[in-house]
Amino acid sequence: MHAVIVGNGIAGVAAARHVRKGDPGARVTMISDETADPFSRTALMYVYMGVLARAHTHLYERRFWDENRIDRVLDRALALDPAARVLTLHEGGAVPYDRLLVATGSLPALPDWPGRDLDGVQGLYHLADLDRMEAAAPGAAPDPAVVVGGGLIGVELAEMLRTRGAAVTFLVREERYLPRVFSASESALVAAEVRRHGVDLRLGTKVERMEGAGHVEAVVTSRGERHPARFVGVGTGVRPNVAWLAGSGVEVGRGVLVDRTLATSAPGVWAAGDCAELRDPPDGVRPREPIWYTARLQGATAALGMLGRPRVYAPGVFYNSAKFFDLEYQVYGRTEPAPPDSTGGADWEWTDGARHLRLHHEGGAVRGVSALSVRLRQDVCTRWIAEGWTLEAALADLGAARFDAELSRPLGV
Ligand SMILES: Cc1cc2nc3c(=O)[nH]c(=O)nc-3n(C[C@H](O)[C@H](O)[C@H](O)COP(=O)(O)OP(=O)(O)OC[C@H]3O[C@@H](n4cnc5c(N)ncnc54)[C@H](O)[C@@H]3O)c2cc1C
Known part of the structure; x- marks a missing residue:
């Protein structure tokens, strides 16, 4: 059995490990267009802050992959033909498979603000985003900086930039921090913590546009304020990375639609992690949950389906x-x-x-x-x-x- 896994994030890695464990004779190929060494995305901020070297973020030492006979391929999947069971790679051409997992994660979702495409405006998701942040001011921080979007990644961006000494203005559309998650007193505590670290947190403030000639120079808000910026970090959420499946016949809603065993509409194809969307989630489970533990468990569950022993995805208490x-x-x-x-x-x-x-x-x-x-x-x-x-x-x-x-x-x- 040739199991091909597209994506080497935590969903892909969990699936590769479980396929290997369940079928010592299987050929396992894990493909990523990002890096051959699977790494912890949640640790990206600590690399920028100088707490970890990049190698420290690797999920396993290199020999782990050889010892477990998991082939790692650095290439981009372009197209999928489930009827012929063939995946097409940008450089590697056609790859025949028996079972395939789509674990291609997310992309940053940037709203359609005027000026969004100026240099210096970016999200934080991939290693390339970290490289762009570093290139914006090597060894230092782009100063002044504006961060937009009051989610977890917005706060991480603010902390990263403050750690390197940038003046940071943090624009959050809601009147209090994460109102759908936190009570009013929790929001107030988080806001106080952000401000205690020298961040100029502006709640109830929407972005109107970004200004600059080629490179961003300022962010203008709905309140008419103009915040000078050499860098704008955007943390306004993510969207499933599924566009490459267009024309494959695999059904896609917001993410790749899967049943409770993580099987897609196409025979021989499963999906897991940030890119997957449950058609009929169990009570109390959201159709999409773009977080680390969900991706890991979905990868492990999808692997059982790929091994011919499907199990219902049962995340238990969130x-x-x-x-x-x-x-x-x-x-x-x-x-x-x-x-x-x-x-x-x-x-x-x-x-x-x-x-x-x-x-x-x-x-x-x-x-x-x-x-x-x-x-x-x-x-x-x-x-x-x-x-x-x-x-x-x-x-x-x-x-x-x-x-x-x-x-x-x-x-x-
Ligand atoms: C900065 C940051 C901090 C985070 N912090 C937390 C946290 O504290 N707690 C938490 O629970 N979650 C956190 N998350 C979210 C968490 O990291 C993700 O939910 C999780 O990594 C998703 O794993 P995944 O395997 O589904 O996808 P990903 O990790 O996105 O991996 C998908 C991989 O597939 C590759 N790929 C995509 N398309 C193709 C293609 N066509 N061909 C080949 N390869 C392709 C991508 O390049 C990528 O390497 C954070 C995310 C970020 C960005």
């Missing part, structure tokens, strides 16, 4: 983690803050001004946990949610949930 400068963030389950007039749930919140804990509960049961700079044990929080613990029971169990209780200040809850 979990993710991130960092906003020095604020650590962990989230479990469903935490969308309850609107004041809602009957759909309520939030229990605790903060001491530096740390924050929120338990979202509905119908008498804890549905989600959101923690800022309070480290929690995944198994304990997952149990509360999966077993439907009451708020009172979960609060009584808080000691068991704290990850580093012996080393940190008591919560005083």
